[in-house]
Amino acid sequence: MSTLLSVRNLKTQFYSAGRTIYALDEVSFDIEEGTIFGLVGETGCGKSVTALSILRLIPYPPGKIVGGEIRFRGKDLINLPEDEVRSIRGKEISMIFQEPMTSLNPVFRIGDQMIEVIMLHQRLGKRQALEKAVEMLERVHMPEARKVMKQFPHQLSGGMRQRAMIAMELSCRPFLLIADEPTTALDVTIQAQILRLIREMEREFRTSILLITHDLGVIAEMCDRVAVMYAGSIVEEASVENIFEDPKHPYTKGLWGAIPRIEEEKENLAVIPGIVPDLSQPPEGCKFHPRCPFRFDPCDRIVPPLLQASSGHLVACFLYGGGKTND
Amino acid sequence: MNETKVIQTGQIAEVWRRLKRNRAAIAGGVIVLLFVLISILAPLISPYPPNEGDLGKRLRPPSSENLLGTDPLGRDLLSRVIYGARISLQIQIIAVSIAMVIGTLLGMVGGYYGGKLDHLMMRLMDILLAFPGIFLAISIIAVLGPGLTNLMLAAGIYSIPQFARIVRGSVISLKEKEFIEAARAVGENDFNIIFRYLLPNSMAPIIVQTTLRMATVLLTASGLSFLGLGVQPPTAEWGAMLSNARAYLITAPHVATVPGLAIMLVVMGFNLFGDGLRDSLDPRLRD
Numbered sequence: 010m011s012t013l014l015s016v017r018n019l020k021t022q023f024y025s026a027g028r029t030i031y032a033l034d035e036v037s038f039d040i041e042e043g044t045i046f047g048l049v050g051e052t053g054c055g056k057s058v059t060a061l062s063i064l065r066l067i068p069y070p071p072g073k074i075v076g077g078e079i080r081f082r083g084k085d086l087i088n089l090p091e092d093e094v095r096s097i098r099g100k101e102i103s104m105i106f107q108e109p110m111t112s113l114n115p116v117f118r119i120g121d122q123m124i125e126v127i128m129l130h131q132r133l134g135k136r137q138a139l140e141k142a143v144e145m146l147e148r149v150h151m152p153e154a155r156k157v158m159k160q161f162p163h164q165l166s167g168g169m170r171q172r173a174m175i176a177m178e179l180s181c182r183p184f185l186l187i188a189d190e191p192t193t194a195l196d197v198t199i200q201a202q203i204l205r206l207i208r209e210m211e212r213e214f215r216t217s218i219l220l221i222t223h224d225l226g227v228i229a230e231m232c233d234r235v236a237v238m239y240a241g242s243i244v245e246e247a248s249v250e251n252i253f254e255d256p257k258h259p260y261t262k263g264l265w266g267a268i269p270r271i272e273e274e275k276e277n278l279a280v281i282p283g284i285v286p287d288l289s290q291p292p293e294g295c296k297f298h299p300r301c302p303f304r305f306d307p308c309d310r311i312v313p314p315l316l317q318a319s320s321g322h323l324v325a326c327f328l329y330g331g332g333k334t335n336d
Numbered sequence: 337m338n339e340t341k342v343i344q345t346g347q348i349a350e351v352w353r354r355l356k357r358n359r360a361a362i363a364g365g366v367i368v369l370l371f372v373l374i375s376i377l378a379p380l381i382s383p384y385p386p387n388e389g390d391l392g393k394r395l396r397p398p399s400s401e402n403l404l405g406t407d408p409l410g411r412d413l414l415s416r417v418i419y420g421a422r423i424s425l426q427i428q429i430i431a432v433s434i435a436m437v438i439g440t441l442l443g444m445v446g447g448y449y450g451g452k453l454d455h456l457m458m459r460l461m462d463i464l465l466a467f468p469g470i471f472l473a474i475s476i477i478a479v480l481g482p483g484l485t486n487l488m489l490a491a492g493i494y495s496i497p498q499f500a501r502i503v504r505g506s507v508i509s510l511k512e513k514e515f516i517e518a519a520r521a522v523g524e525n526d527f528n529i530i531f532r533y534l535l536p537n538s539m540a541p542i543i544v545q546t547t548l549r550m551a552t553v554l555l556t557a558s559g560l561s562f563l564g565l566g567v568q569p570p571t572a573e574w575g576a577m578l579s580n581a582r583a584y585l586i587t588a589p590h591v592a593t594v595p596g597l598a599i600m601l602v603v604m605g606f607n608l609f610g611d612g613l614r615d616s617l618d619p620r621l622r623d
Contacts, residue, residue, distance in 0.1 A: 095523045095525060098520070098523035099522030104518070112514040113515055114519070130523065178522070
């Protein structure tokens with residue numbers, strides 16, 4: 010197994026009203042070929058910005074990738090000319106979005122949109138592209154694929170639209186599929202279907218997947234490895250088994266503690282005290298320290314590095330070493 | 337582009353269903369349709385040639401011979417009004433097309449790229465908008481000289497900002513939509529995003545603006561012709577006909593009434609139809 014995508018010290022910032030928002034701060038992770046990598050965190054922690062940075066879709070202005078490295082199949086995505094990035098988008102790296110209701114062009118039929126994408130990246134005639142589109146719709150188990158080809162997005166349900174999106178995004182057999190909260194806007198039964206479909210597609214097309222979500226259940230169900238993000242940084246990364254059985258970072262523990270369990274009877278849900286920091290003025294040192302019940306001396310001064318706490322389990326917390334303590 | 341055609345059939349049916357329920361819009365539509373038909377069929381339906389008069393029949397009131405009477409030069413008013421529709425429609429189509437093409441392009445580019453270019457263009461549009469429409473048109477004609485061509489240019493130029501602003505606004509709101517981001521994520525270039533994503537999705541406001549603008553342009557054009565800055569006699573143009581009739585308002589009121597009514601009816605028709613279209617195309621009402 011080799012590394013498909015390698016992100017190193019990625020820094021993305023936004024500039025608005027004279028302030029700098031440190032959206033991503035030294036984000037590093039690797040995605041291996043043929044695996045599902047989960048990125049989990051609260052709203053606004055930088056999950057989507059990470060995805061958009063990989064595709065170089067950060068709108069400038071107001072945003073900019075200011076540092077770091079994104080290597081994808083030997084190519085340095087950050088310094089690639091725009092037209093080369095464009096030929097990678099949709100072909101080698103695809104993305105499906107949260108809102109299937111609004112991520113299809115409302116004025117074109119599903120078929121025309123799919124044909125357009127297929128012909129954009131593959132040397133196929135219109136008829137071949139059409140056959141390919143039908144084939145892809147059938148592979149994502151779209152009922153009546155040929156009929157759907159002639160329908161407009163508003164004539165499909167949310168789940169069908171998301172299926173159509175997945176068919177479209179996989180039609181060029183990308184190496185990496187970025188799924189940004191692909192099931193958040195769908196109801197639970199459809200969620201399960203779409204997740205099963207994504208899993209199936211991963212196996213069938215041997216596509217690696219970067220799955221972005223705030224739903225820990227989805228993570229547990231789907232992922233091979235998981236990274237937990239907080240305030241623009243990765244605080245913990247491990248295999249899905251390790252991170253659920255042995256969460257190490259206080260933030261991860263807090264998140265896990267906030268999952269209500271069906272066997273417990275509780276009046277109130279467990280919460281992490283405090284609020285997510287304002288990313289235009291992130292706290293010094295560890296960004297989680299103002300909310301951390303375990304904070305000690307170095308936490309408010311030094312940023313804890315992401316270090317190996319046990320085999321394959323990375324944590325950015327002084328509780329697991331890395332900082333000079335007073336004892 | 338058989339794709340665009342196919343799309344519209346689906347959506348047009350939907351818009352038509354809503355439009356049908358709006359009586360004022362249907363009335364407006366009928367007036368517009370009649371106006372267009374009359375323009376096209378003018379040589380077939382007008383009883384006399386528009387510019388040939390019989391001085392012996394000056395200022396006749398409506399009669400069986402001249403259904404709407406005659407003008408100060410003895411020309412049949414009905415025939416002149418019918419031919420006047422032709423000129424008006426020609427002015428409207430050309431002027432509004434100029435405004436639509438240039439305005440839409442400016443609005444698209446400005447709204448999509450934003451930044452300094454957008455700023456520059458929009459301030460230019462603000463300057464144009466700061467003048468009252470007819471005054472701006474008069475200024476343009478003062479520079480270019482009177483005549484049909486320059487009249488159409490003037491009416492076109494002064495309508496550009498309306499299109500530019502509406503399209504820009506629409507593009508700016510569309511730009512934030514996920515399907516534009518998705519388009520970028522599948523590797524579409526700017527040209528395709530503008531012409532295959534932004535333009536088709538901005539069609540509703542453009543169509544509405546086009547229809548409403550038809551009314552405004554007609555008013556401006558006849559106003560300019562009334563002032564002698566537009567279409568020159570003897571061409572039958574409604575504004576010029578009104579101007580001709582001024583001296584006879586008391587003695588032969590029908591001479592002014594006929595072209596006046598024609599202008600009023602057509603302007604009203606376009607306005608009603610445009611308003612109705614806006615209501616039935618409004619995306620907020622879409623399911």
